[in-house]
Structures are given as C-alpha cells and as structure tokens.
Amino acid sequence: MKQKFQINGISCGGCVARVKDTLEAHPNIEKAEIFLAPKGASLITMNAALSVADLQEQLDELNGYTITEIN
Template sequence: MKQKFQIDGISCGGCIARVKKALEEHPNIEKAEIFLAPKGAAIITMKENLSTDELQKQLNTLEGYTITEIN
C-alpha cells in the first residue's frame, strides 16, 4: 500500500539518501521515494499500514526531520 507524506528538513540529495535508508530499515516498509521537487514530498510503500507516529519514530534515528501525512 502506498501513502503520501511530507518530510520536513529535506534540503539536498544527501538528506534524501539518509532518510530513505532510515525508513527502509523498518521491516514493514518496502520502498521510500523522496523528492526534491516538491521538496520533501514522499511516497512510502508499506507491507502493512504504519501510523505517522511509527514513521516518525523510525526517522528519529536521524536529527532534524519530521513527517506528516498528505491526504
């Protein structure tokens, strides 16, 4: 299942690589696509639905990023 999110704190390709790696380490995340245009837009493919709080916990391994769901 794919869901759209906004990840604040993304400013460059290096940010994208770090955030993608951190998210994809979660066992229920199959794929994380993160974009610079629009900045911080993300499509996350999950095996089972994860809450925004669970995704934020996964991102908390890094500093300076916050994730919100886009409806």
C-alpha cells in the same frame, strides 16, 4: 499500500539518501521515494499499515526531520 507524506528538513540529495535508508530499514517499509521537487514530498510503500507516529519514531534515528501525512 502506498501513502503520501511530507518530510520536513529535506534540503539536498544527501538528506534524501539518509532518510530513504533509515525508512527502508523498517521491516514494514518496502520502498521510500523521496523527492526534492517539491521538497520533501514522499511516497512510501508499506506491507503493513504504519502510523505517522511509527514513521516519526523511525526518523528519530536522524536529527531534524519530521513527517506528516498528505491526504
């Protein structure tokens, strides 16, 4: 299942790599694609549904990033 999200706080390739690694460490996330154009746009592939709160909790391991769902 793929879902679109916006991750605020992404400003460079290093941010993309850190956020991608952190999200993909979650056992229910198969793949996280994060883009710099448009900045912070993300496509996350999950093998079980996760809420935005679940994803934010995973991102809280890093400082300065917030995630919202794009419908």
